[in-house]
Amino acid sequence: MTGPAAPQAWQGGLPLTYRLGPGPAKLHLLIENDREVRSIWNVVGRLRGMEKSDEWVVLGNHRDAWVFGGVDPSSGTASLMETARAFGDLKRSGWKPRRTVVFASWDAEEFTLTGSTEWGELEAERLKAGALAYLNVDSSASGNRFSASAVPALTRFLRDVARSVPDPSGGSIYESWRRTEGSKAQEPEVTTRLGSGSDYTVFLNFLGIPVADLTFDGPYGVYHSIYDSFTWVDRVGDPGYYYHAAMARYWAVAALRLAECDFVPLDYSAYAREVESYLDETERTASERKLQVNFGSAREAAKRWERAGRLSLEAANQALAASDGASVERVHQSLLKVERALLDPAGLAGRPWFKHLIYAPRPTYKPLVLPALTEAVEANDQKLALSEMDRLTQALNRAAAALESGFQK
Numbered sequence: 001m002t003g004p005a006a007p008q009a010w011q012g013g014l015p016l017t018y019r020l021g022p023g024p025a026k027l028h029l030l031i032e033n034d035r036e037v038r039s040i041w042n043v044v045g046r047l048r049g050m051e052k053s054d055e056w057v058v059l060g061n062h063r064d065a066w067v068f069g070g071v072d073p074s075s076g077t078a079s080l081m082e083t084a085r086a087f088g089d090l091k092r093s094g095w096k097p098r099r100t101v102v103f104a105s106w107d108a109e110e111f112t113l114t115g116s117t118e119w120g121e122l123e124a125e126r127l128k129a130g131a132l133a134y135l136n137v138d139s140s141a142s143g144n145r146f147s148a149s150a151v152p153a154l155t156r157f158l159r160d161v162a163r164s165v166p167d168p169s170g171g172s173i174y175e176s177w178r179r180t181e182g183s184k185a186q187e188p189e190v191t192t193r194l195g196s197g198s199d200y201t202v203f204l205n206f207l208g209i210p211v212a213d214l215t216f217d218g219p220y221g222v223y224h225s226i227y228d229s230f231t232w233v234d235r236v237g238d239p240g241y242y243y244h245a246a247m248a249r250y251w252a253v254a255a256l257r258l259a260e261c262d263f264v265p266l267d268y269s270a271y272a273r274e275v276e277s278y279l280d281e282t283e284r285t286a287s288e289r290k291l292q293v294n295f296g297s298a299r300e301a302a303k304r305w306e307r308a309g310r311l312s313l314e315a316a317n318q319a320l321a322a323s324d325g326a327s328v329e330r331v332h333q334s335l336l337k338v339e340r341a342l343l344d345p346a347g348l349a350g351r352p353w354f355k356h357l358i359y360a361p362r363p364t365y366k367p368l369v370l371p372a373l374t375e376a377v378e379a380n381d382q383k384l385a386l387s388e389m390d391r392l393t394q395a396l397n398r399a400a401a402a403l404e405s406g407f408q409k
Ligand SMILES: [Zn+2]
Pocket: 062, 072, 073, 109, 138, 139
């Protein structure tokens, strides 16, 4: 091609300068697609809880790949199999979890997240009634950098788990995670802006279940290509498979803690503070666009939610210290309702399947926060922005009320 030189990072391995277009080069691209209907298979295993079999901790990974799928998804599948094997060993030793642990191997993720979406819709009622969290691992190891995305309620829990799992480089995952983010980071960062692109979507956006997505990543240039193979994983991605094993340990410890906890460790004051910062952002956009929208009542609702989040954890810890099981359980049950309270049954304008009012993907999979309100603001639609502000405020108040029901007399 004859355009300007391509950026340094795009230069390839041949002894010439890689350039951008336009041509004179012409390319004849022939695309062959199969268009047929085929069966897909989810494989779902359950380890039934002894005390609370209706409460579920769900672990999932997809099994289909674009080509060989060395990293995406087979590294994650190896970690899932290993996690399930470890739970199987525990069970054979006579142990059983308090809650039910579900291990899911999804099919057809690469085809619009189909396997997990169908299962989530099929099990919607049971999941909404009792799922504590969905822990997704797509690719478990394309490198050695731990990375976690999750709803803000889970960030503290994910850091706590990282403190107790060894990293293959020595020390804990928490320590190496913090190191890779530079010494200035007080706490390693969990990405809380969730878009889409893996199987957690149905759980968060349709069912309102707290989700996390975990990986060890690195320079992974072979993603979704024919070169993402066993050979690449074996020689480049994770020689020795240490990070595959580390992910299995991390995943198992997280699942075990959720399956055994006295009350689910969801931190909603952190979530509310995060939402307050989204309100600031959206208010700036609205005022740039000269829209007249009052953010006061949404802010007030977020403050109420923040306070309720704090008080509910205090109440749970006090009740636990006093061995007051009934009060602990009351807080626990209230915590299970909060993420669900952020859904609106009518969904987002033009795409009603997406019901979560704090997070949604853009069409590109990029994250969109306060999606219903933000889309109204971005469309300069004054009237819609007012009604979306109202819906959002109601959702935040529902979330606060759900928490308050757990500790108020
Ligand atoms: Zn994948």
